Amino acid sequence: MTETNNFSKNRLVNWFKFSSPATFYPVAGKLIPFFWILTALFGAAGLWISFFVAPVDAVQGQAYRIIFIHVPASWMSMFIYLVMAAWAGLGLIFNTRLSAMMAQALAPIGAWMAFLSLWTGAFWGKPMWGAWWVWDARLTSELILLFLYLGFMALQAAIDNPRRADKAGAILALVGVVNVPIIYFSVKWWNTLHQGASVSLTKAPAMAQTMLWGMLLMALCFWMYSIAVGLMRVRTIILEREAHTDWVRQLNEVKN
Amino acid sequence: MWNSPAEFFAMGGYGLYVWSSFGICAAVLLLEPLSIRARKKAIIRRLKQERLAERFDKESS
Numbered sequence: 001m002t003e004t005n006n007f008s009k010n011r012l013v014n015w016f017k018f019s020s021p022a023t024f025y026p027v028a029g030k031l032i033p034f035f036w037i038l039t040a041l042f043g044a045a046g047l048w049i050s051f052f053v054a055p056v057d058a059v060q061g062q063a064y065r066i067i068f069i070h071v072p073a074s075w076m077s078m079f080i081y082l083v084m085a086a087w088a089g090l091g092l093i094f095n096t097r098l099s100a101m102m103a104q105a106l107a108p109i110g111a112w113m114a115f116l117s118l119w120t121g122a123f124w125g126k127p128m129w130g131a132w133w134v135w136d137a138r139l140t141s142e143l144i145l146l147f148l149y150l151g152f153m154a155l156q157a158a159i160d161n162p163r164r165a166d167k168a169g170a171i172l173a174l175v176g177v178v179n180v181p182i183i184y185f186s187v188k189w190w191n192t193l194h195q196g197a198s199v200s201l202t203k204a205p206a207m208a209q210t211m212l213w214g215m216l217l218m219a220l221c222f223w224m225y226s227i228a229v230g231l232m233r234v235r236t237i238i239l240e241r242e243a244h245t246d247w248v249r250q251l252n253e254v255k256n
Numbered sequence: 257m258w259n260s261p262a263e264f265f266a267m268g269g270y271g272l273y274v275w276s277s278f279g280i281c282a283a284v285l286l287l288e289p290l291s292i293r294a295r296k297k298a299i300i301r302r303l304k305q306e307r308l309a310e311r312f313d314k315e316s317s
Contacts, residue, residue, distance in 0.1 A: 051264075052257060062268035066277045073281070112284050120277040127273050229288055236296040243303060254303045 019096040021238045022247040028231040035228035039221055046217030054210045066124040067211070071198065072219040073116040076226055077145060078180050080110035084152075085177045088170035098234075100166035101241065103173060104156060105234035109226050111149035117142055129193060137186040138194035141179060148176040162241060 018024050050068035057064035084106040091099030121139065122132040133139065152169050159165035187196045199212065242248045249255075258264040267274040 055257070056268065061270060063270035063273055065267070065274055069277060069281045109288065112288060116281050116284060119280055123273045123277045127270055225285060229292065232289060232292045232296075236292055236299060239296070239299045239303065243299070243306075248303065249307060253300055254307060 016096075019094070019098045021098050021101070021242050022245070024098055025235055025238050025251075028235050032228055032231050032235075035224050035231065038224040039228055042217050042221035042224060046214055046221050049210060049214035049217060054214050055208065060128060063124065063127050066120050067198070068214050068218050070117060070120040070124060071215050072222040073113045073120060074142065075219055076222045077110055077113035077117050077142070078183060079223075080106055080113060080226055081145060081148070081173075081180055082177065084110060085173040088166075088173040091166055092170040092174075097241070098238075100163075100170065101234055101237045102230070103169065104166075105230050105237055106226075107149050107153050107156075108233065109229050111146060111153070113222070113226070114142060114146035114149060118146065134193050136193045137190040138183065138192050141183040141186050144179055145176075145183060148172075148179060152176070 018027065046068065050065055054065070054068075056062055084103045087099045087106065088103040090096065091103060118139070121142075125134070126132050152172050155172055156165045156169040159168055186192060187194055199215070239248060265271055265275070
């Protein structure tokens with residue numbers, strides 16, 4: 001018996017086992033309904049607070065209710081990027097196929113979140129600032145984030161060899177990480193038209209308790225949604241990329 | 257807080273902005289899983305066809 005075998009046996013959970021697509025595929029399938037239920041629960045509670053509990057804003061009137069999707073979408077667009085880059089980096093280091101597939105599965109949701117952040121921002125900016133778009137540091141860096149997602153997907157789609165596509169995409173994703181703190185701190189570093197952070201880790205939040213709760217619940221809803229959709233897409237990608245393997249041929253959904 | 261459904265949909269005069277934001281958001285979040293399901297159905301159909309083709313190959317040879 002070799003030493004490496006002992007090493008993997010002595011640990012409580014062998015995480016590398018889950019890096020095999022054949023093991024991960026059924027596990028992900030079992031987790032998906034659970035995350036959809038959480039999405040629905042958090043979404044229902046969040047929307048209820050957004051529209052029926054949170055009071056009208058003294059300055060912005062009812063238009064401020066866009067915050068309940070604008071902020072969660074913006075948070076998720078940044079957070080998903082970090083998770084995607086982390087998976088891509090893991091794939092680069094350990095050369096695990098699944099990590100690269102995870103990164104690939106997360107990119108489209110992240111891109112949609114960045115799009116929603118910009119879209120809802122435009123529909124909030126128009127009545128409040130009088131402009132759909134301004135070349136403000138916050139808005140511009142968020143637009144660059146959307147382009148980073150699109151660039152990552154385009155680069156992977158353009159390279160025929162999937163393993164090489166994974167490597168090239170991972171490098172792009174890792175270099176792009178520098179943009180995330182720029183987005184986050186842009187309202188501090190530059191004098192922007194975009195307002196400062198509504199929620200910060202160091203200060204008490206600058207908003208009513210009920211508004212904060214609505215936003216947090218919606219953020220949790222978006223978070224669970226991203227996991228559910230990410231797992232759905234990674235399962236599809238696994239099938240596509242492992243189509244030649246025996247275990248895929250033996251799956252119930254393929255056999256019947 | 258809202259005295260009538262009409263008042264709710266008017267959103268204090270900001271109805272266009274609020275509902276465009278929430279509407280597009282809902283549309284995107286609904287279409288995304290549907291498109292993944294279509295993609296999954298396509299790959300499973302392909303895998304089934306390949307399986308069938310292999311079986312015919314074996315039977316005819």
